[in-house]
Structure formats: structure tokens, C-alpha cells
Amino acid sequence: MNGITDLLRNVRPSPELVEKFNQIVSKLNLEYPYHCFQCFKCTSGCTSFRLTEIKPHAFVNLARLGFVEDLMKSDLLWACCQCLKCKERCPQDVAPVDIIFLLRRMTVSSGAEIPEELSKIIMNVTDTGFIQGIQKVKVGEEAVDREQLGLPSLEIPNLDNFRSVLMKALEAQIE
Numbered sequence: 234m235n236g237i238t239d240l241l242r243n244v245r246p247s248p249e250l251v252e253k254f255n256q257i258v259s260k261l262n263l264e265y266p267y268h269c270f271q272c273f274k275c276t277s278g279c280t281s282f283r284l285t286e287i288k289p290h291a292f293v294n295l296a297r298l299g300f301v302e303d304l305m306k307s308d309l310l311w312a313c314c315q316c317l318k319c320k321e322r323c324p325q326d327v328a329p330v331d332i333i334f335l336l337r338r339m340t341v342s343s344g345a346e347i348p349e350e351l352s353k354i355i356m357n358v359t360d361t362g363f364i365q366g367i368q369k370v371k372v373g374e375e376a377v378d379r380e381q382l383g384l385p386s387l388e389i390p391n392l393d394n395f396r397s398v399l400m401k402a403l404e405a406q407i408e
């Protein structure tokens with residue numbers, strides 16, 4: 234994935250992607266990134282702050298400068314854990330997370346690969362309704378399951394409705 238240093242390549246933003254980005258920002262009625270005054274409040278409270286080279290305030294700044302293509306390959310795009318703290322903290326209602334979601338959608342729509350772990354989570358949810366398989370837990374040196382702990386087994390929910398909503402969302406065009 235690209236970091237901020239990879240952006241220092243003296244390339245110009247792609248006008249087509251910038252136009253598409255601006256169109257979607259307007260269509261989704263998102264607060265326009267130009268309202269950001271780079272106060273860093275989003276970054277100072279970001280849960281994923283330590284995991285990424287590009288921080289939320291820089292993400293917003295680079296988005297409004299038009300580096301949409303580079304941001305679609307950036308580390309923060311998939312490291313963001315969607316805690317929404319940046320949305321709550323922003324005095325300008327810019328919400329870096331909304332821009333991150335938007336670029337995720339643009340990335341998926343473009344057919345680019347998403348991180349393998351994320352694909353696994355999506356598969357787990359569509360197959361079982363859980364983000365990960367049912368795990369054993371360690372009690373002392375022993376790994377025990379729910380039955381051994383006297384807990385009821387977990388029922389797999391009826392996922393038909395969920396799957397059809399998910400498929401519709403995946404098929405929806407964002408242009």
C-alpha cells in the first residue's frame with residue numbers, strides 16, 4: 234500500500250477521478266472536504282492512528298487536492314476501524330470517515346482487490362452471520378469451547394434477507 238512518501242511523485246491528480254469524487258460527494262450530500270481547516274482533531278482521536286502513515290486530516294487534505302487515485306491505495310483506507318470518532322470530533326462536520334467510505338466504494342467499484350482479511354470477514358458474515366468462526370477460549374492451559382463452558386450453542390441466524398440486501402448493495406452503482 235502507498236504511504237504519504239509515495240505521493241511525493243510530482244504526479245498530477247486524475248481529472249476524471251477528481252470529477253467523479255466531487256460528483257459523489259455532492260450526490261451523497263457529504264460535507265465538502267474544502268470546509269476542513271486542518272485542525273487535527275480527527276487525527277488526535279483516531280483509533281487507527283498508530284497503524285497508518287496517512288492520518289485522517291491528511292487524508293481529507295489529499296482528497297480535496299485531488300489525489301483520489303493514490304488514496305484509493307493508501308494504508309488508512311482499510312486500516313480505519315470505523316469507530317466514527319473523527320465524525321464526532323470534527324468542528325466542520327467534514328467526517329474523514331465518510332470520505333474513507335466513499336473511496337472504499339470507489340475502490341471496490343473499480344474492481345481493485347480489497348485486503349484478504351476483509352474478504353474473509355465478508356465471506357464469514359454471508360456464510361454464518363458472524364465476522365469470524367466460533368472460537369475456543371483459553372482457560373489456564375486448556376482451550377475450551379462453549380459446550381465445555383456450559384454455554385448454549387450459537388444459532389446461525391436466517392441470512393436470506395441479509396444476503397439479498399447485501400447483494401443489492403454490492404450491485405448498486407455509485408455513479
Ligand code: SF4
Nearest residue numbers: 269271272273275323
Ligand atoms: S477535525 Fe475536521 S476540520 Fe479538523 S482536520 Fe479533521 S476533518 Fe479537518
Ligand code: SF4
Nearest residue numbers: 279313314316317319
Ligand atoms: S472512523 Fe476511522 S479515521 Fe475516523 S477516527 Fe475512527 S479509525 Fe480513525
